[in-house]
Amino acid sequence: MEQARLDLLHDRRVKALREQAEAWHEANRIRAYCDALDQHxxxxxxxxxxxxxxxxxxxxxxxxxxxxxxxxxxxxxPPHDRKIDPEELRPYLQGRSPHGPGRR
Known part of the structure; x- marks a missing residue:
């Protein structure tokens, strides 16, 4: 369960990083376009x-x-580490239940 939690937090951070990098890239592309527009x-x-x-x-x-x-x-x-819903762990548990042994 602990490894699943760590994997989920890692994936959340990767997603946030990619979103930030894409937003930064988009902002710079818009500014470059504005520079060209102003020049034109x-x-x-x-x-x-x-x-x-x-x-x-x-x-x-x-x-x-x-x-x-x-x-x-x-x-x-980094993103704020909000409380983890047990169901969010399901993809990281290799078929096991996030609610404990014997539960699905």
Whole structure:
């Protein structure tokens, strides 16, 4: 049972780490896109200020969104080790019951 608990906690941490890395990657991709968008709108020859304004507002909004999803701006860490439901252990027990011997 203890090994099953440790395996479950390990899998929870792996999942959290992958989610944080993916969110960080996505935030950086959005920022890179905004940089390219800003560069394009400032160098485009036939763009009027009226046409530029909604694009600039979109880029500003997108950067705020990137900040919202970037885990590095929100002090990431391991997931909180919440109480384990015995049924969560079932996949780690190789067919044994999480409720003890003789129970399913």
């Amino acid at each position: 709108i400032t160098t485009a020859l036939a763009v009027t200020p009226e046409e530029q304004q909604p694009v600039t507002e979109w880029s500003t909004w997108a950067r705020r969104y990137a900040d919202d999803i970037d885990p590095l701006l929100h002090h990431p860490g």
